[in-house]
Amino acid sequence: MSLLIEKLQPRLVKQFQGIIQNQHLAQGYLFAGAPGTGKKELAQWLALRLFCQNLQAGKPCGQCPECQRIISGNHPDVIQIAPEKQTIKVEAIRYLKNELYKTGMEGAKRVFIIQEAEKMSVNASNSLLKFLEEPASDALIILTTTAKSQILPTIRSRMQIIDFHGIKATAAFERFTALGMTPANAQLLSLLTRDYQQAQTWLVTDSFNQLLKGVLHWFHKVLQADSEAFVLVQTQVVANAKNTADQQLAFEMIINFYDFLLVLRYDKSRTIENSDLNKLVTAAMNLSDQQLMTQLSLVLDIQKQLRVNVSFENVLEALTLKILAV
Numbered sequence: 147m148s149l150l151i152e153k154l155q156p157r158l159v160k161q162f163q164g165i166i167q168n169q170h171l172a173q174g175y176l177f178a179g180a181p182g183t184g185k186k187e188l189a190q191w192l193a194l195r196l197f198c199q200n201l202q203a204g205k206p207c208g209q210c211p212e213c214q215r216i217i218s219g220n221h222p223d224v225i226q227i228a229p230e231k232q233t234i235k236v237e238a239i240r241y242l243k244n245e246l247y248k249t250g251m252e253g254a255k256r257v258f259i260i261q262e263a264e265k266m267s268v269n270a271s272n273s274l275l276k277f278l279e280e281p282a283s284d285a286l287i288i289l290t291t292t293a294k295s296q297i298l299p300t301i302r303s304r305m306q307i308i309d310f311h312g313i314k315a316t317a318a319f320e321r322f323t324a325l326g327m328t329p330a331n332a333q334l335l336s337l338l339t340r341d342y343q344q345a346q347t348w349l350v351t352d353s354f355n356q357l358l359k360g361v362l363h364w365f366h367k368v369l370q371a372d373s374e375a376f377v378l379v380q381t382q383v384v385a386n387a388k389n390t391a392d393q394q395l396a397f398e399m400i401i402n403f404y405d406f407l408l409v410l411r412y413d414k415s416r417t418i419e420n421s422d423l424n425k426l427v428t429a430a431m432n433l434s435d436q437q438l439m440t441q442l443s444l445v446l447d448i449q450k451q452l453r454v455n456v457s458f459e460n461v462l463e464a465l466t467l468k469i470l471a472v
């Protein structure tokens with residue numbers, strides 16, 4: 147059995163395999179990176195690697211009783227803390243500290259995972275800091291964060307920082323399908339986010355689906371160089387982009403769809419699982435690589451104007467005319 151993280155972040159998994167083999171594991175790590183890059187999963191993988199009783203070529207099996215207890219969150223020596231309502235309270239850190247000073251029940255290392263560590267309250271941060279200054283020797287502490295700069299510098303300086311780089315849409319697609327999403331949904335949504343939770347939320351959000359449908363409709367006409375696209379700005383896109391977040395999201399969609407079309411031209415082996423994407427690919431057949439790239443650069447230029455408080459509708463209409471002229 148190959149765990150998902152081994153596909154998602156193969157380089158980091160390999161790196162930690164080496165670190166553990168050479169017994170160079172540090173006491174504390176800060177895993178930093180965008181949502182969906184596998185920070186929590188790698189922290190859990192490390193716990194599995196340390197406790198698994200059936201290692202296979204240096205990798206945890208994911209199936210033995212020890213692995214199962216960690217995966218289900220019931221291992222007494224693997225303590226996981228996640229924020230409650232946007233903050234990690236001092237009580238959670240107190241519980242953690244109590245646990246930290248106990249010795250390992252089964253003689254092995256103990257693993258502490260604090261997710262979204264930037265959400266620790268000041269009190270919680272200070273408690274953790276006190277512990278880090280005189281750590282228990284058998285503890286491995288892993289903090290995960292999407293906002294490294296918001297972690298106290300005094301905590302950061304006591305941790306080894308591991309930066310998680312963005313993952314590719316194809317890796318996110320594999321992950322989404324492995325987690326049960328249909329290939330059609332997974333392919334479309336993996337272009338827009340690498341975060342499975344985000345993708346799941348979007349799938350069941352009406353306003354998101356309407357915006358996506360509207361943008362796809364508009365974009366399809368744009369690719370066909372059909373002047374009806376100009377009219378669709380209002381009825382399909384503006385009407386479904388109710389606030390600035392939606393408007394930014396609409397631009398992200400357009401940019402990622404162009405990116406998808408361009409990548410496909412260099413990677414013809416890829417199968418298209420989604421009928422909307424297939425329509426876009428067909429519509430783009432008459433456009434050269436150069437035309438697609440010129441259109442994309444127009445979108446990227448105009449996206450910047452959105453931030454300077456101009457009308458979304460005017461910006462998108464002007465953009466549509468420019469693209470149609472390419």
Ligand SMILES: [Zn+2]
Pocket residue numbers: 197198199200201206207208209210211212213
């Ligand atoms: Zn195992």
